[in-house]
Amino acid sequence: MKKVILFVVDSLHPVVLARLLSEGYVPAFRFLAKHGTYFERVVSSFPTMTPVATSSMITGTWPDRHGVPGFIWYNEDIRKIVDYGATLQSVIKIGTEKVLRNLLIKLNQEHLSSDTPTLYEELESKGYSTGNVNLFMHRATRPYKAKIPFSLSLATGFRFTEAEVLGPSHLTLGQLVHPTFAERASAYPRGPLNRFGFNDAFSGKISAQLIREGKQPDFMVVYFPDNDKYSHHYGPLRTGPSIEQADLLVASVLDEFGSWEKALEENVIIVTGDHAQSLVGLGNEYLIDLDRALKSFKRLRATEEASGNNNKEIAICPNERMAFIYVLQRKNEILHDIVGILAKDPRNAQIAWKISENKYCVLQGGTEKQLFFGRVGPYQDVYGQTWTFEGDLTVVDAQVKCKQKIEFGKYPDAFGRLSSALEARSGSRVVVSAVSGYEYLAAGAPIHPGGGSHGSLEEEDSTVPMIVTGMPVRLDYPRIIDLFPMIMGHFGF
Numbered sequence: 001m002k003k004v005i006l007f008v009v010d011s012l013h014p015v016v017l018a019r020l021l022s023e024g025y026v027p028a029f030r031f032l033a034k035h036g037t038y039f040e041r042v043v044s045s046f047p048t049m050t051p052v053a054t055s056s057m058i059t060g061t062w063p064d065r066h067g068v069p070g071f072i073w074y075n076e077d078i079r080k081i082v083d084y085g086a087t088l089q090s091v092i093k094i095g096t097e098k099v100l101r102n103l104l105i106k107l108n109q110e111h112l113s114s115d116t117p118t119l120y121e122e123l124e125s126k127g128y129s130t131g132n133v134n135l136f137m138h139r140a141t142r143p144y145k146a147k148i149p150f151s152l153s154l155a156t157g158f159r160f161t162e163a164e165v166l167g168p169s170h171l172t173l174g175q176l177v178h179p180t181f182a183e184r185a186s187a188y189p190r191g192p193l194n195r196f197g198f199n200d201a202f203s204g205k206i207s208a209q210l211i212r213e214g215k216q217p218d219f220m221v222v223y224f225p226d227n228d229k230y231s232h233h234y235g236p237l238r239t240g241p242s243i244e245q246a247d248l249l250v251a252s253v254l255d256e257f258g259s260w261e262k263a264l265e266e267n268v269i270i271v272t273g274d275h276a277q278s279l280v281g282l283g284n285e286y287l288i289d290l291d292r293a294l295k296s297f298k299r300l301r302a303t304e305e306a307s308g309n310n311n312k313e314i315a316i317c318p319n320e321r322m323a324f325i326y327v328l329q330r331k332n333e334i335l336h337d338i339v340g341i342l343a344k345d346p347r348n349a350q351i352a353w354k355i356s357e358n359k360y361c362v363l364q365g366g367t368e369k370q371l372f373f374g375r376v377g378p379y380q381d382v383y384g385q386t387w388t389f390e391g392d393l394t395v396v397d398a399q400v401k402c403k404q405k406i407e408f409g410k411y412p413d414a415f416g417r418l419s420s421a422l423e424a425r426s427g428s429r430v431v432v433s434a435v436s437g438y439e440y441l442a443a444g445a446p447i448h449p450g451g452g453s454h455g456s457l458e459e460e461d462s463t464v465p466m467i468v469t470g471m472p473v474r475l476d477y478p479r480i481i482d483l484f485p486m487i488m489g490h491f492g493f
């Protein structure tokens with residue numbers, strides 16, 4: 001049985017990869033594409049944010065099932081905003097300890113639903129070994145001690161020096177959890193300037209080392225985070241150099257097998273991204289200021305708990321080019337008012353909320369257009385999901401073709417993805433997704449004027465390329481949730 005290696009390049013943009021492949025700048029990716037199946041467009045989750053998308057990849061479900069709704073979201077169970085560390089300022093405000101606990105422990109052990117097993121859990125329960133190098137989604141049953149690096153621990157006043165995390169047979173989480181280094185330690189970029197080992201070079205070194213030492217698990221995920229930062233900074237269409245860097249590291253992993261041909265004889269190799277990015281404009285008009293638009297409501301702060309005493313009305317949870325606005329009290333009345341305000345702004349491509357069981361409404365900002373939809377009905381999409389709707393389909397750029405086929409254009413799988421964002425966990429909320437070129441501003445929001453951003457329902461944020469080499473695969477309309485059954489299928493399940 002061939003082993004499987006899944007390389008995840010954060011924010012891998014389909015157009016840039018296609019260009020690099022045709023120009024020959026990424027020899028390893030080109031070799032894999034030439035010997036395998038290359039999908040130019042695979043649909044990601046909504047919001048198109050890393051914790052949501054990677055949870056979808058590793059469980060084969062959307063956020064309505066796996067329970068990780070965003071990078072920043074409101075947790076009704078504890079009546080607080082959850083943030084995995086979107087900005088340095090918010091880490092300082094919320095506290096390093098809380099952010100670290102959210103990211104290292106709660107994301108996998110509390111937020112990710114126990115009803116949706118991960119690929120690691122499923123394969124290990126069937127006797128296969130699995131491993132994860134640097135991806136934040138790693139839930140399995142083996143306990144590891146994560147040593148919090150000195151400078152991070154210092155920032156918690158030494159209240160947080162180590163943590164027990166659960167992972168698969170092999171787990172690397174930067175310098176917090178890793179195998180004994182095979183080379184001098186300085187060869188593995190670590191420390192605060194190298195994001196404590198959460199960087200491409202560290203991921204590449206560790207995975208090559210595992211193969212060299214004969215410790216390669218049957219299924220292994222290798223995560224390359226650097227391209228996301230690069231793309232945010234320089235813009236998605238200029239990510240050539242950082243994708244080339246990821247290619248070099250994949251090449252170094254393939255080299256460990258003696259030759260790339262041999263690597264393919266022994267492995268299924270998959271290269272994909274979690275989501276892509278799109279360019280945002282430079283200038284204040286490209287920032288949709290939600291704090292200002294919704295200033296008439298009492299907003300829950302990042303550190304507060306919603307309670308009867310503080311009487312907070314809403315929680316704004318910005319996720320770059322999308323945002324959740326949770327309604328904390330007087331639900332119908334406040335929701336109605338929020339929608340009224342957001343609907344006036346043409347920079348909001350979609351404003352969506354749940355009206356009642358299986359009934360959702362979507363508006364287009366700056367217009368009078370509205371659309372109602374729900375699951376199960378006479379209209380079928382390319383994924384075999386059926387829908388009922390009433391109103392203006394142009395709100396989600398959809399059309400009904402012959403034989404009641406519904407097709408989505410600029411907003412792939414729009415009904416499925418919007419409803420899953422509205423159903424993820426509990427809590428009454430409005431979801432907004434920005435027009436291309438814009439992103440949301442609110443307390444705690446990272447912003448990228450003139451750079452790349454993501455999160456929205458739109459195609460450019462939402463589609464990633466995927467190369468699958470070493471196994472037959474046929475998917476007419478691929479989505480990132482297809483990875484789960486594809487990999488399980490390879491192992492005979």
Ligand SMILES: [Zn+2]
Nearest residue numbers: 011228232454
């Ligand atoms: Zn990002």
